[in-house]
Amino acid sequence: MVVDIKLVLVLDGIGESCTNILNFHGIQTISRPDILRKDLLNDLYAYDAIVVRPDTLVTKEIVAAAFRLKVVALASPGYGQIDVEAASHRGVSVIKYILECTFSAPNSTVISACELICGLLLAVAKHMRPARTAFSKGLWNYGSFKGTELKDRTVAIIGCGRVGKGVASRMSAFGMKIIGFDPFATQEQCEQYYISKMTQEEQPAFQQWLDIHSPLLQPTRNFINADVIRRCKTGVKIINVGRGGLINERDLLDALNSGQITSDSTEWDKEKGMIRKRRGEKRKAKEGLTSCQVGGAAIDVYEGRQKDPVTLSLIEHPSVIATPHIATSTTDVPVHAAKEIAEQIVNLVKPGTYSTMLSELNKIYD
Amino acid sequence: MVVDIKLVLVLDGIGESCTNILNFHGIQTISRPDILRKDLLNDLYAYDAIVVRPDTLVTKEIVAAAFRLKVVALASPGYGQIDVEAASHRGVSVIKYILECTFSAPNSTVISACELICGLLLAVAKHMRPARTAFSKGLWNYGSFKGTELKDRTVAIIGCGRVGKGVASRMSAFGMKIIGFDPFATQEQCEQYYISKMTQEEQPAFQQWLDIHSPLLQPTRNFINADVIRRCKTGVKIINVGRGGLINERDLLDALNSGQITSDSTEWDKEKGMIRKRRGEKRKAKEGLTSCQVGGAAIDVYEGRQKDPVTLSLIEHPSVIATPHIATSTTDVPVHAAKEIAEQIVNLVKPGTYSTMLSELNKIYD
Structure with a gap:
């Protein structure tokens, strides 16, 4: 040897x-x-x-x-x-x-990826991107960016390998509840990292947050799709720092545009020189997604490239924080x-x- | 009673x-x-x-x-x-x-403030803002946004009250080393939250990160100034979610502009349609700041208002993530x-x- x-x-x-x-x-x-x-x-x-x-x-x-x-x-x-x-x-x-x-x-790459995921969870929760954008346009102390705390919220981690466990141990220090989905991780391994292990059939337990970083295999391709989103809580926020194909980008985009728009989708109205509130505004919802829309997302990996209109719409969506594959770029x-x-x-x-x-x-x- | x-x-x-x-x-x-x-x-x-x-x-x-x-x-x-x-x-x-x-x-407001501070630490470390900006301009997978991990880095927390302790307990889960400065917090109280307590005379211990949220009193006004920055490590990153007057904004701006520019100050070159790297580029440094410049900052509170050119320059500085007082806005x-x-x-x-x-x-x- x-x-x-x-x-x-x-x-x-x-x-x-x-x-x-x-x-x-x-x-x-x-x-x-x-x-x-x-x-x-x-x-x-x-x-x-x-x-x-x-x-x-x-x-x-x-x-x-x-x-x-x-x-x-x-x-x-x-x-x-x-x-x-x-x-x-x-x-x-x-x-x-x-x-x-x-x-x-x-x-x-595990630590860098874990830290980016946690940073994105916080950035989405605090509406960091739209707040920054509005501020740059002269809006000071804009009370309408009402974020949420992560404490006592539940994040469902899909893929409880090195990265999933690392995210769990960090976010549990924020008081988040962690539930995990992974056919290869044992109950005991999960518990060490404060993860409550669940099976895929228990998907409705998906709550306010969904974080996916399983490998991209046939069973995980398009894992996050309209059907899964339908079982999530209204306004669920989704993080993907794993692989581009894990999310059906068309379904995610539809879900982001369905039903009630959350406050982070406020928009800058150029003509009036002011923020236009879109809270409470309803759009025509895609069938079946009316009551299960996605409230925000952070994405570091994409299925399409520069010419894919769905991918581009996702990247520029006001409720999405999109980064150019920087998870391991430290x-x-x-x-x-x-x-x-x-x-x-x-x-x-x-x-x-x-x-x-x-x-x-x-x-x-x- | x-x-x-x-x-x-x-x-x-x-x-x-x-x-x-x-x-x-x-x-x-x-x-x-x-x-x-x-x-x-x-x-x-x-x-x-x-x-x-x-x-x-x-x-x-x-x-x-x-x-x-x-x-x-x-x-x-x-x-x-x-x-x-x-x-x-x-x-x-x-x-x-x-x-x-x-x-x-x-x-x-303690939990919301703690979470924003941790989110800003991560966002600055991962160059989240410049990466997002470049991406929006069509730059995919731009390897030059080399962030840093927070694990094994040291953050100096100025003001170890409720918020300081909350930040410490969360960031210690990331493997950060925490040193604290607070005349009113005892050694024992600090240790409970993984904080190594230091005195103000030990300022040189300020390392890669500086997080200030003491109350704004006569002795804490302009606490972060050229003199303090001079004693910090080159490229120190500074977070202020406390009070506007805690930082001398002129000194911070000078320090951000002094010495070597870090990679997060890459700029979009409109004419060439590409990112211009500014790594290694030197500007004329303010006396005494040559080797102790600030590498990045995240700020939620300001001394000046909309018409103060120093404050505005700080908010728009490429190495700064500026948010419009959203710490408690959840x-x-x-x-x-x-x-x-x-x-x-x-x-x-x-x-x-x-x-x-x-x-x-x-x-x-x-």
Whole structure:
């Protein structure tokens, strides 16, 4: 089970949070932040492992040139860019090898994602965006932005993995009640994070808040749709920092536009130079959504792109806080990833040194 | 110590969260949400107590007309609008009586204020505002908005009263380190809320975050000034949901404009139709501020008003999230206030029924 790794090539400017740990445990590192591709191919023969970011395409040439290579460590969650198409010209064995000896840093983005979700929960609750917009237009101390507190409200978390549990432990400090939906999380795991576990059949329990970050699979695609929304409380607020396809954007948009408009949809009336209140105003509701409209949403991931009118309408909807996929965009994520990767490498050389789990079973264990 | 309160007049639409509690304890209530002032003066003689919001001016006429009146309960924090000028024409005795038999609901706004502060901490950390602005201009997945995590960062809380402690307990769930400055809070009180208490002389300990919500008194006016900022870490972020005068706005603006510009000050370049990065760009720094600039701020209260150019520059600064005094603007605050007031009234009639403290010593205890 012990893997012989003496010399590690660290690319892509992956910094001291990786090399310090490796060096501390007697593993030599060479950092080449700006190496040219041809120089990389010439040098690779000397290394037992390479640490890369997704920027570096791990191709068949790399694996062929690195004949001592035992590990490709990807300092990022997921498996990034592996040149499957190029590799497949000469059969799948090369790419299979790459996949099998590659591991990644799945925990590195958890804290950043959790914090963004909590921030969005609060920003939607406090009508931070419309208040800011109105203020910028000269409206001081505008009492009509009546937000709500999160204390004693219930948030339903769909997907109680690392991120779901992290959101739960943080928001429980705000006095929120947390209910969780996840077929793979046990009752006991959930309780540790203050989550009351429920089954999918108990969906009507969805209350004031809905936070979804399950993986995007066939059963979870369009998980939030008109049918689910119909069972939620009127004015439910929805957060999606998971995957674009988890929400049926058409249904969400209809639900946002259905029934009574909440106060956060006040609009700036250019002609009159004043805020137009839309509280109590009714629009023609889509069938079945009359009494179950969505009161607000915060979204960081989208199904459509720049030309999809539904996606664009969602992004510009006055009750939506839309961010451009910034959940993992912090200066801390690369540092965590480099550390997580380094600890996994050390654990291969000196098993049990860190509590960090090896992120995937791979070839070195054969 | 027992006060005889049988009949309470509830004005201003103060709702069931007040009357239910009073009625439950056998105290009769009459709600008159839309009573005219002259009718009010005619009816007042019958009541032992009145419950009002700050909308109702408590004048000498009211006290004169309400000769059984033992309590004026103000369902709001502070003492709202008491017509001091009118009362002073006939001497101060009337207004003194009003003040002495008035109590309020100082806890009613604490949760809303705490939650807004935490939301602003997160919004500033994640560059939520500039990311949203760029997105609205067509920029998808813009990697340059590199926020920071709050975990393992230190926030210095100036003023460790109800709000400071509430922020501390919530943000400690995010893994923040909390240091507190408050001459009136004991070491033990602070520790209960995960706050490490420090003295003002230890100001250099101010680190990445600074959150101020002390009362505005002579020693706290302009508490955040160039001198304090100079002792903070470069790029410190400042939150003010307390009082406008706590920050010297000129100094904050200079500090925001001094030294290296952080990435959240990216700007939309209209001509080129693209984001212009300002990272690394240097401006002429105000003397002494070169290495201690402020990296971002969130502000809900201001010293100046619409015509003050410094205040306006602060509000529109790209590194500032400015909100129009919305800290206590939630639908929950009036409900809490009505409940807190009702519990205080019940405690006067049946001492010790609730743990709610009477908010001020008053005449009824003579």
